[in-house]
Amino acid sequence: MSKTNPGRFFEDYRIGDVIRHATPRTIAEGERALYHALYPARHALHSSDEFAVDCGLDGSPMDDLIVFHTVFGRTVPDISLNAVANLGYAEGRWLAPVWPGDTLRAESEVIGLKENSNGKSGVVWVRTRGINQMDLPVLEYVRWVMVRKADPDAPAPDPVVPDLAxxxxxxxxIVPEGLDFSNYxxxxxxxxxxxxxxxxxxxxxxxxxxxxxxxxxxxxxxxxxxxxxxxxxxxxxxxxxxxxxxxxxxxxxxxxxxxxxxxxxxxxxxxxxxxxxxxxxxxxxxxxxxxxxxxxxxxxxxxxxxxxxxxxxxxxxxxxxxxxxxxxxxxxxxxxxxxxxxxx
Missing domain, CATH: 3.10.129.10 (Hotdog Thioesterase)
Structure with a gap:
């Protein structure tokens, strides 16, 4: 029996499945430095502790997209390793700041399935949550992905297409607790x-x-x-x-x-x-x-x-x-x- 993971294919998903993704990730100041080296990011609230304190926070939170990418990365081996295309996003919300030293994990629930007419692939909808070390959600979003079938003859599931806002x-x-722009x-x-x-x-x-x-x-x-x-x-x-x-x-x-x-x-x-x-x-x-x-x-x-x-x-x-x-x-x-x- 192979111990390697080939990833999930379309026929491996079931409505209501909850997938707890490996591996938890502790976010540190190194991620911020690398992020700002990779992208010309200059928004002051994510660059300066002093600016953030003047805006009512305890310090500078991690960039919002650092949080998104970290959570998204947890999901790839289980959701999109065999994807043809990442098709879209909806209902995404950042729920709480992430601070240096926080540890994030992710879990996804399968909320939609629809096989494509070619019988070779299908679309999978998942609602993903990023959760910190205190079991508090910091991010949630829905995304849908076109995923290959391993067996074209595998029976198609009953189509379920979620109704998304x-x-x-x-x-x-959600406005972060304490955020105050009166001294901006x-x-x-x-x-x-x-x-x-x-x-x-x-x-x-x-x-x-x-x-x-x-x-x-x-x-x-x-x-x-x-x-x-x-x-x-x-x-x-x-x-x-x-x-x-x-x-x-x-x-x-x-x-x-x-x-x-x-x-x-x-x-x-x-x-x-x-x-x-x-x-x-x-x-x-x-x-x-x-x-x-x-x-x-x-x-x-x-x-x-x-x-x-x-x-x-x-x-x-x-x-x-x-x-x-x-x-x-x-x-x-x-x-x-x-x-x-x-x-x-």
């Missing part, structure tokens, strides 16, 4: 623009660009312990190219968005997202954001801003999203819809 209701957004320093944050300075429908071109390097992507994907074959094994794809982890593109785009959205300090919800086209080493990423919605929070002086973040490998200033066929244009890499906290 298009957006997270702003009343469900615009100069140290980098820009003077607060929530009231943005208009719904406004588009911000983030101007800067970063060329993706193979070595940096490999380092980042190992950092999150993401074991998906398409990211490491150049023989796995017919074209002999390593696919860049979609989360690498998310972090790069979020970091680029500092230029124009420096005060959108904390990601608090992930409404939806699509990895529109594959990204490879050598691609140069640019980004723009559209303001979709604004909302008050339960904390005076702290607002929520809903943003559409688009990463692409097109020319500077190119904001084309769809092609003539109604599908994503070939240069679009990421279309992400999220809520962030910003001074009102």
């Amino acid at each position: 298009r957006t997270v209701d702003p009343h469900q957004l 320093d615009d100069q140290l944050a980098g820009e003077p623009y607060r929530c009231g300075d943005y208009a719904v429908g406004e588009v911000i071109d983030h101007v800067d660009a970063v060329t993706i390097e193979e070595a940096e992507h490999m380092l980042a994907t190992r950092l999150w312990q993401n074991t998906a074959k398409v990211h490491f094994d150049a023989t796995f794809r017919e074209d002999g190219r390593r696919l860049i982890y979609g989360g690498h593109v998310i972090s790069m785009a979020r970091a680029l968005s500092f230029n124009g959205l420096a005060n959108a300090q904390i990601m608090v919800a992930l409404n939806g997202g699509a990895h529109a086209n594959p990204c490879f080493a050598g691609d140069t990423i640019r980004a723009w954001s559209e303001v979709l919605e604004k909302a008050e929070t339960e904390v005076p002086g702290i607002a929520a801003i809903r943003l559409r973040l688009v990463a692409h490998k097109g020319a500077a200033g190119d904001r084309a999203l769809l092609g003539t066929d109604g599908k994503y244009a070939p240069h679009v890499l990421l279309d992400l819809d999220y809520w962030a906290l910003i001074p009102a």
